[in-house]
Amino acid sequence: MGKRTLIKGGTVVTVDPQLGDLYPAGDVLVEGDSIAEVAPSIDAGDAEVIDASDCLVLPGLVDTHRHTWQALFRNIGSDWTLAHYFTGLHGTMSELYRPEDTYAGNLIGTLEALDSGITTLLDWSHNLNTPAHTDAAIDAVSESGARVVFAHGGGFQHWQPISALDHPADDVRRIREGRLSSDDGLVTLALAPRGNQFATMEVTERDWQLAAELGLRITCHFGDGEWGKNRPVAALEEQGLLGPTMTFVHCNSLADDELAMMAANGVTASCSPDIELQMGHGWPATGRLLDAGIRPSLSIDVCCSNGGHLFGTMRATIGTERGFDNARARERGEASVSEMELSCRDVLEFATIEGARACGLESKIGTLTPGKRADIIIVRADSFGMTPLNNPVGAFVYNAHPGLVDTILVDGQVVKRDGKLLGVDAARVRRLAIESRDDILRRSGGKNGARMGGDWVPQAYEAVEA
Numbered sequence: 001m002g003k004r005t006l007i008k009g010g011t012v013v014t015v016d017p018q019l020g021d022l023y024p025a026g027d028v029l030v031e032g033d034s035i036a037e038v039a040p041s042i043d044a045g046d047a048e049v050i051d052a053s054d055c056l057v058l059p060g061l062v063d064t065h066r067h068t069w070q071a072l073f074r075n076i077g078s079d080w081t082l083a084h085y086f087t088g089l090h091g092t093m094s095e096l097y098r099p100e101d102t103y104a105g106n107l108i109g110t111l112e113a114l115d116s117g118i119t120t121l122l123d124w125s126h127n128l129n130t131p132a133h134t135d136a137a138i139d140a141v142s143e144s145g146a147r148v149v150f151a152h153g154g155g156f157q158h159w160q161p162i163s164a165l166d167h168p169a170d171d172v173r174r175i176r177e178g179r180l181s182s183d184d185g186l187v188t189l190a191l192a193p194r195g196n197q198f199a200t201m202e203v204t205e206r207d208w209q210l211a212a213e214l215g216l217r218i219t220c221h222f223g224d225g226e227w228g229k230n231r232p233v234a235a236l237e238e239q240g241l242l243g244p245t246m247t248f249v250h251c252n253s254l255a256d257d258e259l260a261m262m263a264a265n266g267v268t269a270s271c272s273p274d275i276e277l278q279m280g281h282g283w284p285a286t287g288r289l290l291d292a293g294i295r296p297s298l299s300i301d302v303c304c305s306n307g308g309h310l311f312g313t314m315r316a317t318i319g320t321e322r323g324f325d326n327a328r329a330r331e332r333g334e335a336s337v338s339e340m341e342l343s344c345r346d347v348l349e350f351a352t353i354e355g356a357r358a359c360g361l362e363s364k365i366g367t368l369t370p371g372k373r374a375d376i377i378i379v380r381a382d383s384f385g386m387t388p389l390n391n392p393v394g395a396f397v398y399n400a401h402p403g404l405v406d407t408i409l410v411d412g413q414v415v416k417r418d419g420k421l422l423g424v425d426a427a428r429v430r431r432l433a434i435e436s437r438d439d440i441l442r443r444s445g446g447k448n449g450a451r452m453g454g455d456w457v458p459q460a461y462e463a464v465e466a
């Protein structure tokens, strides 16, 4: 049976439509790596008890797209356009990463996510310049304690649009036959190819074949800005290359009929509203995806520009979409919408069960359902901003933040308690990140004006069409 842990007396938001919310309070029993029972009151004998009174208990959050290695340069791009980012990150820093820098970036980046309540992270790792970089990235995410889908995205040299370079298939095969051969571990493998927006259709077909051969899900950028207007999804549909093992990230500039093609083929979506709004990818596609029949997942994306927690992402999502809904109501001659079209609960589902679905993990995580793995977050609701707790889901979406995430379980293991990650040498993680940042900056020799401090705006990358 394994160790038994009783999470007692919290407001339980299961995100399972059958179980609903246990308000004001309920219990969750964990046995071994799984959820055993969810009920108003559970007597679990000698189970270890976690007191969750004055707390919310929810499924862990899922971020379905993050370039975690970039965490070393967090916020360097907070005032950059997409074109600045291409010069400043991809044209300056990417090739200077040594494997130990990849390790340091992935470690602090994954711990940042976990600390904020993201129990599952899809690490979209596209700076794997050698097999040693790949190993270092996997070492770091494995050490973090989070559930991670490691999406192999090749090296920086593959990101020259439009590339005819093949994805480094040998490295993917090596990992698939080696340390990530199981689909049941805490860290699993996916393929993050460039897709036909950034590579030729011949390369794309080979990448899709590689994923099929190795039994891997595909996660791919589509519909970000100008690139997405060339009907890339329609081109895939013509080739018969759409399927339910795929997640398309952004989707902003895809046409409505392309979103319908995704829906018809079971393709899931990942929206990164902060970065899409900042970098001009287009308006978040939330409402258009919902109209097409796709409930999106949420993501951080470029963690050297925007924040790394999903509370901000949930608020960007709901704020933008409600603005659209009200604007459409005014166009119809109404003062505003008569009822909210997108609810806080919708957005919570995007950040949990829809994230799980986009990772192919919906049978394992994403709701507090008995039988699923125990990926659980306990969020303090006794702060001035959360008290009185009148609407648990509304409070979580609009008032919660990483500082309130008190306790986290991943796969039944307590990885954060009393607001502190367990078994993490925080001083070491910080030191490694700062040393790697300093070393890369030194080796850049000030290329493209590289410097820290907040006043570096590199020249815009010219190949990027406005």
Ligand SMILES: [Zn+2]
Residues within 6 Å of the ligand: 065, 067, 124, 221, 249, 301, 302
């Ligand atoms: Zn991205």
